[in-house]
Amino acid sequence: MKKHPFFGVVVATAILSPLMLLGIFSIGKGWPFPKIFPENWSLQNWSDAFTASSGLGQSLGLSLGIGACVAFLATISGFFSARSLAKSSRKNTWLMLAYLPYVLSPVMYAACLQVSFLFLGISGKITGVMLGHFLLAYPFAVILFTGFWNARMEAMAQLAATLGANPVSSYLKVLFPVAKGVLFVCFFQTFLLSWFEYGLTVLIGVGKVPTLTVKVYQYVTEANIHLAALAGCLLVLPPTLMLWINKRYLFTRITL
Amino acid sequence: MLEVKDLHKSFGKEEVLRGVDFTLEKGEVLSVLGQSGSGKTTLLKILAGLETADSGEILLDDQSLKGMAPNLRGIVYLYQEPLLFPHLNVSDNIAFGLRLRKVPSAEVHRKTGEMLEHLGIADQAEKMPHQLSGGQKQRVSFGRALIINPRILLLDEPFGNLDAEIRALMQDLYLRMAATFHITSMFITHDLREALRVGTRMAMMREGKLQVYRSQAAFVQDPATGAADEISFWQNLGNYLPTKTS
Numbered sequence: 001m002k003k004h005p006f007f008g009v010v011v012a013t014a015i016l017s018p019l020m021l022l023g024i025f026s027i028g029k030g031w032p033f034p035k036i037f038p039e040n041w042s043l044q045n046w047s048d049a050f051t052a053s054s055g056l057g058q059s060l061g062l063s064l065g066i067g068a069c070v071a072f073l074a075t076i077s078g079f080f081s082a083r084s085l086a087k088s089s090r091k092n093t094w095l096m097l098a099y100l101p102y103v104l105s106p107v108m109y110a111a112c113l114q115v116s117f118l119f120l121g122i123s124g125k126i127t128g129v130m131l132g133h134f135l136l137a138y139p140f141a142v143i144l145f146t147g148f149w150n151a152r153m154e155a156m157a158q159l160a161a162t163l164g165a166n167p168v169s170s171y172l173k174v175l176f177p178v179a180k181g182v183l184f185v186c187f188f189q190t191f192l193l194s195w196f197e198y199g200l201t202v203l204i205g206v207g208k209v210p211t212l213t214v215k216v217y218q219y220v221t222e223a224n225i226h227l228a229a230l231a232g233c234l235l236v237l238p239p240t241l242m243l244w245i246n247k248r249y250l251f252t253r254i255t256l
Numbered sequence: 257m258l259e260v261k262d263l264h265k266s267f268g269k270e271e272v273l274r275g276v277d278f279t280l281e282k283g284e285v286l287s288v289l290g291q292s293g294s295g296k297t298t299l300l301k302i303l304a305g306l307e308t309a310d311s312g313e314i315l316l317d318d319q320s321l322k323g324m325a326p327n328l329r330g331i332v333y334l335y336q337e338p339l340l341f342p343h344l345n346v347s348d349n350i351a352f353g354l355r356l357r358k359v360p361s362a363e364v365h366r367k368t369g370e371m372l373e374h375l376g377i378a379d380q381a382e383k384m385p386h387q388l389s390g391g392q393k394q395r396v397s398f399g400r401a402l403i404i405n406p407r408i409l410l411l412d413e414p415f416g417n418l419d420a421e422i423r424a425l426m427q428d429l430y431l432r433m434a435a436t437f438h439i440t441s442m443f444i445t446h447d448l449r450e451a452l453r454v455g456t457r458m459a460m461m462r463e464g465k466l467q468v469y470r471s472q473a474a475f476v477q478d479p480a481t482g483a484a485d486e487i488s489f490w491q492n493l494g495n496y497l498p499t500k501t502s
Binding site for chain 1: 306334337
């Protein structure tokens with residue numbers, strides 16, 4: 001098939017230009033209309049970002065921590081839950097329930113959860129936000145892994161058992177290595193779900209859990225364009241890095 | 257010796273096994289024929305510990321297998337598909353059971369090499385499963401099972417997915433391996449010719465019961481097996497073919 005480099009350039013420009021604009025905004029100072037570029041360039045915003053007063057560094061750490069914990073827990077629990085689900089006689093009912101948070105929309109879902117969270121005393125706390133994100137990411141992980149746990153995979157696990165593998169070695173020597181690709185993809189996707197979550201974070205965190213996404217919206221509403229751009233850059237960096245690390249699993253077909 | 261006594265199994269209201277009794281002597285290959293859904297696979301899975309029987313007893317060398325986990329039974333169940341582990345190459349697939357048993361690495365290397373020679377795939381040792389043909393995959397699957405010297409090998413239509421030519425080659429290989437490794441096995445197949453070729457004894461699964469025949473001759477003589485009809489068909493094949501006109 002003939003390649004069309006022109007279209008490739010157009011697509012790459014469409015994807016990269018907003019990111020470049022964020023970068024320019026984050027290092028520019030003073031950008032009066034109708035000038036094409038800012039009047040001054042400075043890395044001051046970037047150096048200020050990690051001082052205690054801005055709190056951006058803290059928000060970055062908080063978002064990374066929440067995202068990594070949520071992704072890890074959702075991936076592991078989703079993997080095992082999906083196996084049980086595959087064997088359940090009510091598989092379709094459970095699977096339908098797993099779509100509920102997305103049908104309701106995360107904000108409505110958070111509103112429903114808020115009462116229970118208030119009762120448990122975790123509303124406005126990091127643990128509450130983390131649990132809220134987990135309750136959103138976990139069904140996603142279950143849905144993702146239902147495709148993995150098919151009859152062939154169960155047969156492979158059973159074969160490993162008859163060859164002498166106990167349940168632990170069956171997971172360590174066969175199932176985890178075979179599922180490596182889908183496990184990485186799930187971790188990446190659930191991390192993104194948590195990383196970019198705004199509505200649920202604001203509602204359950206009641207403004208007391210300043211994740212990076214919350215900070216970006218805060219700067220945007222304050223019309224603090226340079227800090228919003230800087231926070232936006234920080235918001236994009238970890239997923240981009242993970243995308244690059246995971247590209248092998250995300251863009252190649254898993255051959256069994 | 258394997259002894260199966262009055263084995264029953266139901267799935268819901270459907271009774272799949274209705275009192276299965278048989279014995280299997282060391283070194284025997286019991287070919288099992290039967291229609292789809294007659295309970296053959298369920299029987300094999302119960303023997304392997306992958307399903308539990310509702311009632312009945314299974315004794316292997318006078319030891320009851322009741323409640324024993326599949327990994328402790330020494331009974332390997334092979335599916336129709338070779339199910340090679342996709343993350344391991346041919347050599348590592350074959351060595352899988354030995355490594356689980358923590359066999360010293362030098363011995364693993366030696367035994368795997370010997371098995372690859374037996375299977376005639378020594379030149380494929382480093383290949384990944386997706387680089388192998390159907391017949392080669394099935395050879396690796398055999399090797400992976402035989403290398404751990406199983407007490408019983410259960411084969412559930414192992415050559416069902418292969419074309420006729422490869423299937424005949426695999427039957428030869430199986431007979432050779434069965435003789436070399438003194439395999440005690442149950443071999444499920446739908447192919448009468450294959451059953452007669454590989455089995456030292458024959459059995460027919462019908463409506464949840466297993467009828468084991470004393471000899472191949474007894475199996476052929478039983479009209480219910482359909483073997484006599486099939487043999488007659490091949491003997492009189494000339495009658496069915498159109499006659500040549502000059």
